[in-house]
Amino acid sequence: MLNHWIRSLSTRLWATNMAAFAVSLVVLATIVIYVFSQFPEQSLGRREQTEMVGRIAAGLDFDDAGRPVSVRLPGELAWVFQVLPADLQYRVYDGQGRLLLASTGARDSAPWLPDSLGAAAGSIVHVTIDGKRFAIATRQVSRGQAAFYVQTATSAQFTGALVRLKIQPIPRTVETVVFIATIIFGLTLPLTIRRVLRPLREVSQAAAQITPRNLKTRLSTKGIPTELTPLINAFNEALARLENGFKVQQQFLAAAAHELQTPLTLIRGQIELQPEIEEKEQLFREIDLMARQVRQLLHLAEVSEAQNFTFGEVRIVDVAQDVVGYLARKADAKQVKLQLKESRALSPIWADRSALFILLKNIVENAINVSPANGVVTLMIDEVSIQVEDDGPGIPQEYVPFLFKRFWRAPESRHDGAGLGLAICKEIALAHEWRLTVSSLSTGTRFVVWL
Template identity: 65%
Template sequence: MFSHWIRRLSTRLWAINVAAYAVSLILLSSAAIYLIDHFPDALGRRQQMESVRHIVDGLRFDGTGQLLSVQLRERQALIFRLAPNDVKYRVLDATGRELLASTSADPKGKGDWPWLTQDLAEAAGTIAPATIGGKVFTVATQRVSSGTRIAYVQVAESKQFVEALVTAKIEPIPATAGWALLIATIIFGLTLPLTIRHVLRPLKEASDAAAKIDPYNLKTRLSSKGIPSEIKPLIDAFNGALTRLEKGFAVQQQFLAAAAHELQTPLTLLRGQIELQPEIKQRAHLLRDIDLMARQVRQLLHLAEVSEAQNFSFDDVNSLDVAQEVVAFLDGKADAKQVKLHIEAGETQPRIRADKSALFILLKNFVENAINVSPESGVVLLTIDEASIRIEDEGPGIRQDHLPFLFDRFWRAPDSKYDGAGLGLSICREIASAHQWRLAVDVLPTGTRFSVWL
């Protein structure tokens, strides 16, 4: 069971996709952690530029372009209040005069004390190192215009603060990434089978349709609707093989029927000529051989007929009536061998959906074989009910190693004591297949039982 599950295409697709998904997440998470861990300045710079943007968005001007105030979000304002010595901002005019500030940048209280030595216009849009109050900072500068007035927003963050911020963001990443990887892989693994089943559904439908094709519906072709383009050539090739098989089968059946028809007439004429010439030596032996050949020809015709689905005409048939017709037809043969034919049936008249002529041929072949193997004063019993028809004889039985070959065409047991072409049981199998019946053979303590399960 496990090996079958492993060999399934859907299982392999599931395993490969889940593994690829997990490896991809691991590689992406590892790359992100490595970049943040080895290039913390990049994260600090991004954080600092976001702070500048928030301050720029919060600036409020009057109608003349005069700066009035700055309105920050609670989270941004809280950072400037909690760490005034490590994070600070100010807004300067074009001359460098301080207009607004989170705190005084000059320890001595001078509001115009510069953070950078370079010109403000040159510093705009950059992040540069600076020493403020004896501590190392990085200063981000952004130019802002309102009407004809120009202002500059600067945000300074100490190196110590940036390192603490980066460390605080990096530490939970491995654990978070691990849990995210586990949860995402589980969800992906659970939902992927549904996707695979949906994708492979056309292939399964084509497989089911192919399994239903047999010699009776060789005209059926697999639909390529919804089939993936990679598999469509396989479907087309299979349909092409069916077309060639159908043509070959039709040619074979036509040859079989034509040969049988052509043989019937000369055999009849030959028998007539022999009967008109009593002086022919071994006349009885020749007539016997001709009769055997005629019987084989008839069986070939029957085989050709029952191998074509269009030759069947299904109707509600009383199986007991057909069995009685078979017994009446073979009564002379049974009397000649001193074999008694007996039918057992229930009170209800069993009716089945079948081709009456085909059912007659099937039962005739079984009963005729039973007569051939039965000893003198033996009994051939036909038991009929709504579910099955069973034929039992009192012959020597069938060897176990012969059972697999019973229904093969032209196969005859090596120790067979009566004439035949080895086609009777093959015809029975073709008829049973056309009716979707099941044939069974049971070796009894005395004799054999053939069962037709309807």
């Protein structure tokens, strides 16, 4: 079980994807932590400064003439500007560079940048003001035809403190995200793999249903991944070659059996016409045995092809009576009694009458062959089964798996045969989707055809 799990394609896909996903997350998290730790100003500081000047620009209030008259800030941000006037300041200029609005501590100072406001718009410039390092962010705000400029000055000390506060929880956050993401991915990945491999499972199930009776079936490539399509096509081509070989084999078997019947009949007739030939009975016995084997070969070739069956409504009792009548002389010669037991008012079944006759004839004939003198062979019919019981010595358990194989005969078998009778019965049962079983009784054997 463990070996099967380890060799499973689903397990390998799961393990490979989990490893790739975990490695990707770890590498990505390491890069993020490294960038934030080694380049805090570039990674977070500039973003904070850009957001800050953007919020000042968004909070501008204009009068009817289109001039900015005040700045509305959220409570926390307004509080920061009031508490840290030496580290965080803003200014609002008109297009000519005149100061219109400013935060506490920023109104009376000289211009922060020597360049023109238009040239500085959209940039962040680092300068020193009163011996203190600041980052100056500038943004242009348009109001009708007029242009205004918003500037924020953020001290390097404030930016560093802010960045450190934001960086501090990042490693733990990244670890938590990686852990949760790995668990979720690991739990959902089997469902994804199962869905992706569903076409392959369906193809496998379809392939398992292919038997010598439906070699014309071909596997569909619909929904199959492109990488597996050549495999399916190769399998279909192999089926085509197998179908052709099986057809040639069956045609040869049928042709050979058919061609042998006429010479055997002629040979028997010639022997009958030659009075000087000795031990005719032995020769007749051998010829009859060969003729029987030829007939069985012909039957085997016929029942191995589904198109040779002609189905219709059949009354089992009528076929059973025909079998009993056909084998009555053989039973009398062996001093075996044939009896037929049937349930009343049996419904017709859907079957090939000739095939059903051959099936019952072969089983009953075998039962007669193994029954002792004064033995009884009973043919019982009900709604769900046909049973044949004999008074023979029974079948050793180790022989049961070989009973329905072609050309197999028990080592101690005392009657003539080619070992094809039960193989033919098996083929007929398969064609009708019946089940054929055998069991040993206290005395004798029971064959059951489950309808």
